[in-house]
Amino acid sequence: MKNTTHNWYDLPTYYDVSFSYDMKDELSFISNVFRKYLILNSPKLLEPACGTGRLIVPLVKKGFNCSGFDLNENALLYLKEKLNRNNLYANIKKADMSTFEVENKYDGIYCTVDTFRHLLTEKKAIQHLENVSFALKKNGIYILGLHIIPRHKKIEKIVKWTARRGSLTVKTIMSMIKLDMKRRRETLRVVLKIKKNTTRESYVSIYQLRTYTLPQILNIINKVEDLEIINTYNEYYDLSSPIILNSDSDYAVFLLRKK
Numbered sequence: 001m002k003n004t005t006h007n008w009y010d011l012p013t014y015y016d017v018s019f020s021y022d023m024k025d026e027l028s029f030i031s032n033v034f035r036k037y038l039i040l041n042s043p044k045l046l047e048p049a050c051g052t053g054r055l056i057v058p059l060v061k062k063g064f065n066c067s068g069f070d071l072n073e074n075a076l077l078y079l080k081e082k083l084n085r086n087n088l089y090a091n092i093k094k095a096d097m098s099t100f101e102v103e104n105k106y107d108g109i110y111c112t113v114d115t116f117r118h119l120l121t122e123k124k125a126i127q128h129l130e131n132v133s134f135a136l137k138k139n140g141i142y143i144l145g146l147h148i149i150p151r152h153k154k155i156e157k158i159v160k161w162t163a164r165r166g167s168l169t170v171k172t173i174m175s176m177i178k179l180d181m182k183r184r185r186e187t188l189r190v191v192l193k194i195k196k197n198t199t200r201e202s203y204v205s206i207y208q209l210r211t212y213t214l215p216q217i218l219n220i221i222n223k224v225e226d227l228e229i230i231n232t233y234n235e236y237y238d239l240s241s242p243i244i245l246n247s248d249s250d251y252a253v254f255l256l257r258k259k
């Protein structure tokens with residue numbers, strides 16, 4: 001079995017199967033946050049960098065009015081076809097997380113699983129938060145979820161999981177191959193091992209994310225005047241139990257409200 005180097009976001013079926021693994025708590029959290037804080041029948045939601053619509057599709061099914069954008073055309077095509085096949089509607093377009101513009105304001109915006117960390121510079125990250133703030137109605141909510149670097153706790157360098165959909169099996173091996181806290185870069189290698197009937201394939205993807213410690217993420221959020229933190233959570237996504245993030249936290253979920 002040969003390893004081919006690829007951007008795994010260009011392989012939307014495999015990305016979607018892989019990242020849909022174990023997303024029940026994340027999805028319930030997102031929909032319960034918006035049901036709790038936005039007392040509306042069909043809140044208008046936006047997902048920046050929505051990828052294959054792993055979250056958009058079930059949120060539309062739950063009755064939310066969803067929009068999303070991404071830079072990856074393969075992922076957008078996959079999402080549009082999936083919506084069409086299921087007779088669902090969402091407003092999908094191509095745009096960049098740091099420069100996106102909106103025609104109408106949103107009740108809720110969400111961005112989890114480290115997507116925000118794809119913005120590699122402070123300038124782009126702040127631009128993103130400012131655009132989110134502009135795109136939200138007053139009292140609108142932004143859910144932001146990302147890994148942060150714990151001060152003392154050992155960082156898990158390899159994470160593996162196996163997801164199945166029909167006859168397709170996707171084994172994902174995600175390894176941190178470099179951590180440069182000075183340049184604020186984490187280099188990740190993702191290996192996808194694909195099994196479909198008698199076919200076996202393997203793809204390797206290497207990319208960088210910006211690193212954040214807890215003070216660094218708090219500092220950048222505080223730079224955007226109109227967004228206030230109303231609660232914080234960890235990777236368990238338990239809406240009934242907000243937590244206080246500390247120097248050993250390794251995944252942070254912020255609920256931000258537009259003033």
Ligand SMILES: C[S@@+](CC[C@H](N)C(=O)[O-])C[C@H]1O[C@@H](n2cnc3c(N)ncnc32)[C@H](O)[C@@H]1O
Nearest residue numbers: 009049050051054070071072095096097115118
């Ligand atoms: C980890 S995936 C998350 C996809 C989706 N939000 C989800 O939860 O499954 C990260 C996504 O960010 C997109 N992306 C990376 N940089 C971007 C940018 N500057 N603007 C828009 N999308 C971007 C990638 O194409 C990819 O689809």
